[in-house]
Amino acid sequence: MxxxxxxxxxxxxxxxxxxxxxxxxxxxxxxxxAGNHLLNDPDTQWQITIGQWILDHRAVPHTDVYSFTMRGAPWxxxxxxxxxxxxxxxxxxxxxxxxxxxxxxxxxxxxxxxxxxxxxxxxxxxxxxxxxxxxxxxxxxxxxxxxxxxxxxxxxxxxxxxxxxxxxxxxxxxxxxxxxxxxxxxxxxxxxxxxxxxxxxxxxxxxxxxxxxxxxxxxxxxxxxxxxxxxxxxxxxxxxxxxxxxxxxxxxxxxxxxxxxxxxxxxxxxxxxxxxxxxxxxxxxxxxxxxxxxxxxxxxxxxxxxxxxxxxxxxxxxxxxxxxxxxxxxxxxxxxxxxxxxxxxxxxxxxxxxxAGTLGFAATHRFAPNTANSPVKAVAELKKLKLERVFNDYDFGGYLIASGVAPFIDGRTELYGETFFVDQHLASELADPDVLFRLLDAYQIQATLLRTQSPAAKLFDHLNGWRKIYSDDIATIHVRKAGALHAREPAVNNANEPRAK
Incomplete structure (x- = not known):
């Protein structure tokens, strides 16, 4: 052609x-x-939640009412x-x-x-x-x-x-x-x-x-x-x-x-x-x-x-x-x-x-957001703890808003600004561990909700003062707990010593 x-x-x-x-x-x-492809973005969930807020209040938002880090900030x-x-x-x-x-x-x-x-x-x-x-x-x-x-x-x-x-x-x-x-x-x-x-x-x-x-x-x-x-x-x-x-x-x-x-x-x-x-x-x-x-x-x-x-x-x-x-x-x-x-x-x-075909297909097919961005079970466990300050993965923010949990960060990047967003990224990816510890203290973080395979989640597995209470293929929860100890002497394999039989 x-x-x-x-x-x-x-x-x-x-x-x-x-x-x-x-x-x-x-x-x-x-x-x-291919409808589920249209639901791959985590932002869809907070967009719908805000739309419902507008319908319920018959007004448009002028300040943030969802996150605990920016609550009350102009938006x-x-x-x-x-x-x-x-x-x-x-x-x-x-x-x-x-x-x-x-x-x-x-x-x-x-x-x-x-x-x-x-x-x-x-x-x-x-x-x-x-x-x-x-x-x-x-x-x-x-x-x-x-x-x-x-x-x-x-x-x-x-x-x-x-x-x-x-x-x-x-x-x-x-x-x-x-x-x-x-x-x-x-x-x-x-x-x-x-x-x-x-x-x-x-x-x-x-x-x-x-x-x-x-x-x-x-x-x-x-x-x-x-x-x-x-x-x-x-x-x-x-x-x-x-x-x-x-x-x-x-x-x-x-x-x-x-x-x-x-x-x-x-x-x-x-x-x-x-x-x-x-x-x-x-x-x-x-x-x-x-x-x-x-x-x-x-x-x-x-x-x-x-x-x-x-x-x-x-x-x-x-x-x-x-x-x-x-x-x-x-x-x-x-x-x-x-x-x-x-x-x-x-x-x-x-x-x-x-x-007619659309109605028939929709009636027999279950549409749902991408589970990779929807830590359903983890958030259910998190809500039982009734904590207010949770450091979360960026992509989990939309689901947290939709679930009624105040996020640390979500897809409204313009609300959080350049410095805050970059710091969260450096912290969750452990590109700068010092930033992670600074954010944990500055925002008095009580728990973390991170991707199970993320570098920060792996670190918390071995960090004193934090205890893992839930983990699945998508998300892991660590809670700040005084006295939780993980440090131990690393195993050493000395090639010159005979192996134990």
């Missing part, structure tokens, strides 16, 4: 122009069947609406609710991506881009707030790019989307930033006589978009909250999704990146100046932070579609047209069948 535009024979296309529908159905079906949830949605479906349907909600949002994202691509490219070319995008985003497709914002991101950037291709300003009807995005996820700041380079792309390509008028309209749109982003319970604070993430500094590389791309082993990102470079060299593809700048910016983000690979995967095709179409051939007009009546009937039938 190549990027060359190709006629699709009538007998091979079930419904002309229905590629977005089929993409959405397939993606949704795959994600529901806002820029993802409050997504948390409420997850909490609502969880209350109604258990873990099936967040799985289906996340799957719907992700399926809509790829269906919308396909819809924008078939406006310029053939169905086959659009499908290649969609498949590559799915491969790159798969590791970060989780039941978390960001996936609920992905369809909005695709529509927002897609419409801005479409306006630039038409040498026009974007419609003001997009502004409510920015307000919705700002309440779902903090990534709306990226949407605001992207207005400037796309506007510049439009102005460079426009006729000289039109540039001043277009510049004024884009400037008005940008100003209104900025105002729309402040339509949240926190007002301007939602916009300013991104500074706390950027201020995490040396803490970011310690978080898997924020680490730079690693090419030590072959990953889909490297394959796709090299494939794209090779194709551009082979076909001699050229891009307008600002499209090159935007594309390089997206690549830089993906190289600097693993989580940005999804942004590159979903937005690069939108940036490339129109220029590619001019060089490799236009899409068939029928592909970009709306569904015919028979197609609409078939689409409705497919949706009904899919809904």
């Amino acid at each position: 190549t990027l060359a535009a190709a006629d699709i024979a009538p007998d091979t296309q079930i419904v002309r122009g229905s590629l977005p529908l089929w993409v959405g159905i397939v993606v949704f079906g795959v994600l529901v069947v 806002i949830s820029t993802q409050w609406l997504a948390q409420v949605l997850y909490a609502s479906v969880y209350a109604w349907f258990g873990w099936s609710g967040p799985v289906v909600l996340a799957a719907l949002a992700i399926a809509a994202t790829f269906a919308l991506l396909a819809r924008y691509l078939v406006r310029s490219l053939s169905d086959s070319a659009a499908l290649i881009f969609v498949a590559v995008a799915f491969a790159l985003t798969a590791p970060h497709l989780l039941a978390r707030p960001h996936v609920l914002a992905l369809p909005i991101m695709v529509v927002w950037i897609g419409e801005l790019i479409a306006a630039a291709d038409r040498r026009a300003a974007p419609s003001f009807l997009l502004l409510p989307l920015m307000a919705l995005w700002a309440n779902l996820h903090g990534g709306f700041v990226f949407g605001l930033v992207m207005v400037a380079p796309i506007a510049l792309d439009c102005l460079i390509s426009a006729a000289k006589g039109e540039r001043m008028r277009l510049a004024a309209r884009w400037a008005i749109f940008a100003s209104l978009a900025l105002a729309a982003s402040c339509c949240t319970p926190y007002g301007w604070d939602s916009l300013l909250a991104s500074r706390k993430i950027l201020a995490l500094g040396s803490a970011l590389p310690l978080i898997t999704e924020w680490r730079a791309a690693d090419f030590a082993t072959l990953h889909p990102f490297e394959v796709c990146l090299l494939g794209g470079i090779g194709l551009a060299l082979y076909r001699g593809i050229t891009l307008p100046l600002m499209r090159i700048v935007i594309l390089l910016g997206l690549v830089h983000m993906a190289l600097a932070q693993a989580r940005a690979a999804e942004i590159l995967a979903l937005l690069a095709p939108l940036v490339l579609a129109a220029p590619l179409a001019r060089q490799i051939g236009e899409a068939r007009t029928a592909s970009a047209s709306s569904l015919k009546p028979v197609g609409a009937v078939m689409a409705a039938a497919l949706v009904v069948v899919l809904a």
